[in-house]
Amino acid sequence: MGIQGLLQALKSSGQPINVSEYKNQKVAIDTYGWLHKGCIQCAAELAQGIPTAKYIQFVMHRVNLLRHFKVIPVMVFDGGFLPMKKETEEERRRNREHNVQKAMELLRSGNRSQAEDFFQRAVDVTPLMAHSLMQTLREEGVEFFVAPYEADAQLAYLARTGYVSAVISEDSDLIAYQSPRVLYKMDKFGNGLEIQMVRLPMNKDLNFNHFTPTMILTTCIMAGCDYLPGLPGIALKTAHRLVKQYRSIECILQILLAESKYSFTPQDLVAYASKFQQAMRTFHHHYVYDPTTRTIQNLTPCPDTEGHVEGDWDFLGHRMDTATARSVCEGYANPYTYELYSTEPTADARLYRSHSGRRLSGQDPRESVAAAPLNSVELMGQRKVTSFFSLAAPPAVAPAAPALPQSQATRAEFKAPRPKSPEAGDLALATAPGPCGAKRLISDAADAEPAPAKRKRVRLSRYFAVLQDDTSPGNAEFD
DNA sequence: GCTCAGTCGAAAT
């Protein structure tokens, strides 16, 4: 899942920072990642349907860490699944069911610790659990959205439009979706590794100097992604080298056909070309929810020539109508079935409420948030926060939520830097690609470069030409 | 040096 090996390869351009650097700014959180971590400690309860609030506590602990630093969290949940990912989803589900079976058997035979092991492997975040967390977030006045489909795309949209300053996630796909800043591997103290798009040209092992956004995405897809497995024998390093040398997918596929090291047939590559285009479009035009207009948008708008003329865009999923989108994306309806949730608090949400109430006894919770003493937090050498418990207190009374509340349009003064506007930067212009010669730069001199292929002399450009819409590298470079 | 499939891990005791 994700782009295999990408984060590892981008380490050198990352910067260790603490989340407090986003003070007074909004930050979007890949919530399912936190939820999964929070579910491990209560895996057995969840698998057996025993109410628990531990996973909510885990997430809220981190939410409160951010709030302590005056960082404004915007929680983002995954929504529906794309037809393209259906197979891997069902495989995951079968795997989980198998693990639950095994765990239950072990439990019946009295082997509790081994059962625990299998329960943990069976962890699944259900829409109901997500909904329980959403109810809690609503009570606590924390902004959140449910993505129409992948949270990755929604997170990138929020960051790219400047609605938030950065994204917190573990997912390498955020690079493919071109989120300008991502904080990876954030621990419970708020320390993590920030990767910024604008710093990719300074990366060491894989050098992205002179790469356009489309070239970066081409590299990611060729390396193997959720929407398309890589070609056999080609992964991140090779994909990167090919894109660096030949820039566009059309040229790369022509070169690969001639490359005797690989024995790709024209049929292989033509089939791949078409799937590649679909993957490219799935990243590019993914459905997202715009919190300002409260409507569905494409991550990058579809040009007029595409869409209607060329027919089948079902791989993007259903385009919800606006009323449905507001219910789903603001957390009032199930993202799979579109059925409205009951407004009754779930068992888990009530459990969390009663537990946090216990911690609060004797205090006015609103005051404890506002007047929490800063000296309860110690910043030590490596910026480690040792305690922020006094901040864990949530407001007991949430402002009554209207059936479909207005999204908070209030924007922090600190507007995120916006390296490029989505409509200008990301749309590849439909310019005809140049000839497919290897591009040689002074900075490339050290790189090994095989002789340009000149063997089979097969003309496939007319097959690959279909790709030109989305994949020509005719957009601005980063520097 | 690169790819790939398999295993382990995420929490917190």
Add this chain to the structure above:
DNA sequence: TCGACTGAGC
């Protein structure tokens, strides 16, 4: 929801 690591194999 995901990644890191390892060792085999080219």
